[in-house]
Amino acid sequence: MLSDVEQLIEIDPWRIVQSGFRADRQRVYESLFSLGNGHFGGRGNHEETYSGDSLQGNYLAGVFYPDPTRVGWWKNGYPDYFAKVLNAADWTPIHISVDGIPLDLATAEIHEFRRVVDMRTAELTRTFRATVPDGATVEVEAVRFVSLVRRHVGAIRYRITPVDADASLTVSVQVDGDVVNEDSNYDEGFWDEVSTSASDGRGVVVSRTKATTWEVEFNAATAMTFDVRRDGEALDLADLGVRHERRERFVEAIVEVAADRGQSVEVTKFAANVTSRDAPAQQLETRCHDELDAAVAAGFDQLRTEHRDAWARKWETSDVVIEGDPAAQQGIRFNIFQLNSTFTGDDPDLNIGPKGFTGEKYGGVTYWDTEAFCLPFYLATSDQEVSKNLLRYRHRQLDAAIANAAKLGFSGGAALFPMVTVNGHECHNEWEITFEEIHRNGAIAFAIFNYLRHTGDEAYLLEGGLDVLVAISRFWVQRVSWSDPKQAWVMLGVTGPNEYENNVDNNWYTSLMARWTLRYTADAIDRARQLAPDDASAILDRLEVDETAERERWSDVAERLHLPEDPERGVFLQQSNYLEKELLTVDDLDPSDRPLNQNWSWDRILRSCFIKQADVLQGLWVFEDRYELATIERNFDFYEPRTVHESSLSPSVHAVLAVRLGRLQKAHEMMLRTARLDLDNVNNDTDDGCHTTSMAGTWIATVLGFGGMRVIDGALHLDPTLAPGWTELRFQIRFRGAWLSVSATASAVAIENHSGDPAEVRVAGAVHQIAAGSSVVVDR
Numbered sequence: 001m002l003s004d005v006e007q008l009i010e011i012d013p014w015r016i017v018q019s020g021f022r023a024d025r026q027r028v029y030e031s032l033f034s035l036g037n038g039h040f041g042g043r044g045n046h047e048e049t050y051s052g053d054s055l056q057g058n059y060l061a062g063v064f065y066p067d068p069t070r071v072g073w074w075k076n077g078y079p080d081y082f083a084k085v086l087n088a089a090d091w092t093p094i095h096i097s098v099d100g101i102p103l104d105l106a107t108a109e110i111h112e113f114r115r116v117v118d119m120r121t122a123e124l125t126r127t128f129r130a131t132v133p134d135g136a137t138v139e140v141e142a143v144r145f146v147s148l149v150r151r152h153v154g155a156i157r158y159r160i161t162p163v164d165a166d167a168s169l170t171v172s173v174q175v176d177g178d179v180v181n182e183d184s185n186y187d188e189g190f191w192d193e194v195s196t197s198a199s200d201g202r203g204v205v206v207s208r209t210k211a212t213t214w215e216v217e218f219n220a221a222t223a224m225t226f227d228v229r230r231d232g233e234a235l236d237l238a239d240l241g242v243r244h245e246r247r248e249r250f251v252e253a254i255v256e257v258a259a260d261r262g263q264s265v266e267v268t269k270f271a272a273n274v275t276s277r278d279a280p281a282q283q284l285e286t287r288c289h290d291e292l293d294a295a296v297a298a299g300f301d302q303l304r305t306e307h308r309d310a311w312a313r314k315w316e317t318s319d320v321v322i323e324g325d326p327a328a329q330q331g332i333r334f335n336i337f338q339l340n341s342t343f344t345g346d347d348p349d350l351n352i353g354p355k356g357f358t359g360e361k362y363g364g365v366t367y368w369d370t371e372a373f374c375l376p377f378y379l380a381t382s383d384q385e386v387s388k389n390l391l392r393y394r395h396r397q398l399d400a401a402i403a404n405a406a407k408l409g410f411s412g413g414a415a416l417f418p419m420v421t422v423n424g425h426e427c428h429n430e431w432e433i434t435f436e437e438i439h440r441n442g443a444i445a446f447a448i449f450n451y452l453r454h455t456g457d458e459a460y461l462l463e464g465g466l467d468v469l470v471a472i473s474r475f476w477v478q479r480v481s482w483s484d485p486k487q488a489w490v491m492l493g494v495t496g497p498n499e500y501e502n503n504v505d506n507n508w509y510t511s512l513m514a515r516w517t518l519r520y521t522a523d524a525i526d527r528a529r530q531l532a533p534d535d536a537s538a539i540l541d542r543l544e545v546d547e548t549a550e551r552e553r554w555s556d557v558a559e560r561l562h563l564p565e566d567p568e569r570g571v572f573l574q575q576s577n578y579l580e581k582e583l584l585t586v587d588d589l590d591p592s593d594r595p596l597n598q599n600w601s602w603d604r605i606l607r608s609c610f611i612k613q614a615d616v617l618q619g620l621w622v623f624e625d626r627y628e629l630a631t632i633e634r635n636f637d638f639y640e641p642r643t644v645h646e647s648s649l650s651p652s653v654h655a656v657l658a659v660r661l662g663r664l665q666k667a668h669e670m671m672l673r674t675a676r677l678d679l680d681n682v683n684n685d686t687d688d689g690c691h692t693t694s695m696a697g698t699w700i701a702t703v704l705g706f707g708g709m710r711v712i713d714g715a716l717h718l719d720p721t722l723a724p725g726w727t728e729l730r731f732q733i734r735f736r737g738a739w740l741s742v743s744a745t746a747s748a749v750a751i752e753n754h755s756g757d758p759a760e761v762r763v764a765g766a767v768h769q770i771a772a773g774s775s776v777v778v779d780r
Contacts, residue, residue: 005680008032011326014120016334016679021105021113021128023052027687030055032678033117033124034358034690035144038344039151040088040273041357043689044115044124047094047142047158052106055688056179059357059364060088061350063218063275064422065181065190065209069429077408078429081214083422085353085364086190089177089205089222089249091271092144094158097170101132103140103160108132119337120315121308122148129163137164147303148310148344152278152291155303156269162259169257169265173226177205177249181360182688194219195285196251198244201225201237202292203251206285216423219276221288225296226269228255270295277349314340317739318381320702321730325723328668331675332702335695339377342692345386351393352693359689365422366393368440369693371447372618373649376704377696379454380733388460391451394444395464397424398471408435410478413543415471417444432502436495438479441472442513446622449520453711456736461528462535469521470543474550476514477557488562496574498615499647500596500605504575509619511563516623518558522551570634572616581609585641595646595683611643613650621653624660625712633661640666648677652697656705659721668723671701703731707742711735717762718751720744735759740770749778 008025009032010017018029033044034057042058066081096103105113108130115126124144131137139161147153160169177196180189194206204223211217228235240255259265272291279287295303318336322329342356352374353364370390378387394401394417401415404426408416418426419433419440428434448465452458480489491514496507525547528536540547564573573579589610593599596610614621616639620632636657645651651670658667673682675698678690703709706729708719716735722728722744730743738759743750751768752775753759759770763778770776 005676005682008681009679011330013326013329014118014333016117016119016330018115019113021110023106026053027055028681029115030057031358031686031688031690033115034338034341034356035117035122035124035146036341036357037146037148037151038342038346038350040154041146041341042090042092043358044117045090045092046105046126047092047144047156048140049095049102049104050106051104055182055359056087056090057357057359058088058090058092058179059085059360060220060273060275061085062277062347062422063088063209063220064216064363064365066212066214066216066427067185067190068212070185071429075431077435078431079425079427079434081212081427082185082363082420082429083365083425083427084181084183084190085360085422086209086218087179087181087360088191088220088273089175089207090179091154091175091222091224091273092156093172093174093176094142094156094267094269095172095174096160097172098132098136098138098162098167100168100170101135103130103132103138105130111137119333120311122146122311122337122341123304136162136167138167139163145304145307147295147307148314149306150291150295150303152272152274152288153295153303154271154273155295155300157266157300158269159264159266160259161264162261164261166258166260169259170254171228171257171265171267172252172254173201173203173224173267173269174250174252175203175205175222175224175271177207177222178247183360183363191249193249196246196249198246198251198253201227201242201253203244203246203253204285204288205249205251207249208281217276219281219284221274221284222271223285223288223292224269224271225292226253226267228257229266229268230257230259231263232266268300270300317732317734319732320699321728322702322726323728324726328672328675328723328726331672331679332698334679335675335698338690338692338695339374339699343374343378343386345378345382345389348389348392348396351390354691354693355689356692358692361688363420363422363427365420365427367420367693368443369649369696371443373652373700374693374696375447375450377699379451380703380709380735382734384455384457384734387451387455388457391448391460392464394447395468397421398467400424402471405475410475412474412478413471414474414478415441415468416475417441417472432495433499436493436503437499438475438494439496439507439510439513441475442510442517445469445472445517445520446513448524453714454735456714458527458531461524462532462539466524466528466536466539467543469517469524470545473518473521473554476518477553479514480557480561483562486562488560489557490562496615497613497618497649498574498611500608500610500612501575502606504577506562506564506573506576508563508572508574508616511561512619512623515558515561515563518554522554525551569638570631571638572619572635574611574615574639578609581607583609583642586610586644587641594644596644597646609642611639613645613647614643614653615639617657618653621656624657625710629660632657636661645673646683648674648683648691648694649697652694652701652705655701659705659708664721664723667701667705668725671698671705671723674698674701702729703733707731707744709733715760715762717765718742718749719764720749722746747780749780751776751778
């Protein structure tokens, strides 16, 4: 466990467990108990009424609203709106009254409370015993899941039992579409009603996003139905006298059920969410009912079984086992669980929001986190098509990226991919991010290279890769300026990964990525010509690439681009003027100053030497195999003591480099920080959602760090190292059609090839051929 953190959950290898009710941490727990299936999902809100502080959240992937930008001073190039993934109709409510008194955990006397997510099966279970004010005591067990097999379907089994007296139970099963996003710029709701209907215990709410001046509109339909059993015996809703209520964007079906003391009443609720991304608006309600009918026909038990089987297959190829460190084990499984809940990779128009389905901060939209941190996880643990769809997402938005660049004055097909987006258009309205944090272009270019070297799918260059690389390279050569004093190209007015420095010159990481992209684009063109000369020529003609003039310019900028260094210290400079700052370390800070972003003015932060997250070290990690160990060590020793790690993306990079340097205690500290960032609410900000994209950093720290996994020149390398206290590390890798299981102990590394083709792996530099269906053990 990390020191100086509050233990919110029990340590368990496969479960997230809250024992005891805590209203003061309700929002944190709602985040931790979120569920999703890549297409919709939501927070771990209570099914019954809860009048206490809560962030209700149910989110539909790819459905957003163009919330008009709100800034004090408009600047040319600002986006018109901030796209926000919408808080959509809540399908989960099952409100209960006991003898006319609402069952509300904010007002009831709670005797026992337990909330559990079983990560193996992606099921949320709550059990509690409570007494309503001046009334009866009941026991409740509620089980919920969001089907991984049927992407529109969710189901709940809710059982309530009076324990001290007979009781009359009023059960209200609802769809509540009267919801808002807490981060609405103008405190307005984003949905208008299309229709509501309710009959025979079934209800549906159909909504449309509010009209705007932009051509962005979505429709969504949420339908529910339910059945009731008493002590296992099915009750006819008509006999119970079901009645229905409707208001704007809200429907409910209400039944009264008498229950003797000790007699259980069980409500099974089925729901379906369908959007205009799935069906035309005029067919939406019909499609929603069809999905619901199919779920009801299958029944709760079958839905649950197929869902569990699908998750078992997920874990088979993505699980990581850490023996000897229960806190790290729980942490990495939680992180993998949320990643697999957020993105399934079956739709190239979907991506990975920083909060996934756990909250709405950051708008739920796509950042550079996807390419820089998430892609390696999906490359190694999922089918090739999953990571390929992440590349397709950017290619499909290339025209918008070219339009983004044009707004800023770039021309000739130059592309600046957005820092924040849903549909390809920039929607971030902080100038130092929108205009200057341009290193995201480098991450997107590197993702193409990373995908190709891992999968061997070089044909992707002809399917979209060249289009993106050429457009990004055209941006880089227009973004630089010629410096006569330096006799070099310089990159002025940028913000690097360290957002605690804005509007600096020659950020080393940004310039490094630009130089690499220009060289790689030329190499990619040559490789495409070797693969398919006619197809490559057709692509270059379509892009109007002047192979003589443009490639000469790319080469010249790459060769003469200024990357600042300090020869005396032997380190790369984060930016040209970094050494002019007062070079304090984190140890010089008063603990009361931390975190800086909550205690210092922004002016003070920008003038300080303190670093939010890996910057120079980010570049050394990306191109780790190209730098000598001594170079990495000098830069690590210079920058890490000045890094406050106030970005959730920071610890993973430091963990990988620390392993490489043999700083295993530091690596373990960083790995544990990212693994348990949300479980322990380390940064005191889990209440508005988990840090989903940074969760991939836990996998990076573990598999690329302690596992020593690298892909160099198309070859898979492994060099595992155990953290202090670890007795064994096991993980899975998919590489070029092979599925490999790796087990590392202090004495040996065992690799099993589960695939039908042979695989080649380099362990600590030595080459090993592993036949299909066989294994190899390498003594250490």
